[in-house]
Amino acid sequence: MQALSPMIFLYVILAGMGLGLIGYFILIYNHFIELYQNTQKAWANIDVLLKQRHDELAMLSQVVMQYAEYEQELFSQLNMIRHHCEKARSTQQLVELNQQETLLQQLTLQLLGLVERYPALKTNQNYLKAVERISMLEKIIADRREFYNETVNCYNVRLESFPDVFISKSFGFLPATLLEFK
Numbered sequence: 089m090q091a092l093s094p095m096i097f098l099y100v101i102l103a104g105m106g107l108g109l110i111g112y113f114i115l116i117y118n119h120f121i122e123l124y125q126n127t128q129k130a131w132a133n134i135d136v137l138l139k140q141r142h143d144e145l146a147m148l149s150q151v152v153m154q155y156a157e158y159e160q161e162l163f164s165q166l167n168m169i170r171h172h173c174e175k176a177r178s179t180q181q182l183v184e185l186n187q188q189e190t191l192l193q194q195l196t197l198q199l200l201g202l203v204e205r206y207p208a209l210k211t212n213q214n215y216l217k218a219v220e221r222i223s224m225l226e227k228i229i230a231d232r233r234e235f236y237n238e239t240v241n242c243y244n245v246r247l248e249s250f251p252d253v254f255i256s257k258s259f260g261f262l263p264a265t266l267l268e269f270k
Contacts, residue, residue, distance in 0.1 A: 116255045123243040127264050130236035131180070134267065137232060138177055138189075141225040142170050145196060148218040152199060155206040162202075166195045182265035189269035196222070233267045240264040 149163055169192045176185035200219065203209045210216075244263045247256040255261075 113255055116252050117259065120243075120246065120252075120256060120259070120261050123239070123246055124261065124264075126239050127236070127243050130232070130239045134229060134232045134236055135177060137225055137229045138173070141222060141229065142174060144218055144222045144225065145170060145192075145199075148199065148215065148222065151212060151214045151218060152202055152206075152209060155209050155212075156202050159202060162195065162198055166192075166199060169195055182267060186265075186267060186269045193269065233269075237266050240266055 145166070149166055152159070153163055169188055173185065173188040173192055176182075176188055203215075246252055247261055247263055
């Protein structure tokens, strides 16, 4: 049996290294896809909860409105902010959503504070159920938001890590936005 010439041996080594490098880049790309999909899944979980909370806030507003007829400015602000939140949520404009959700939280606290001016609300079953449901949703949203932000952090760190940054820039992977509303 004839020995391989040094040039053929060199070509085999280079071809093996080239295939290994291509395989490595494919693994990096697939990991980006996996991380991106994980962020989308985490967002979808929050999206559902935000929609539920917005629906509950609408019901709470209706209940409070029956008692607090002199608070129309608060109700119109609340409806306007809910509309902006819904628009930002549905289009996944997370920077805008962060701002609008923070405003919504402040208005919700004002709405819940009306119970002091209208004591009859304290015994209204619809009011109590809506407040309980909103409180529960707030806790779940906070947990899911924490998970989402961890997922986004993993994704964003990987986008900027060496040598992964070359793949992320080449294929146009963009950083994800953290959710920072209260």
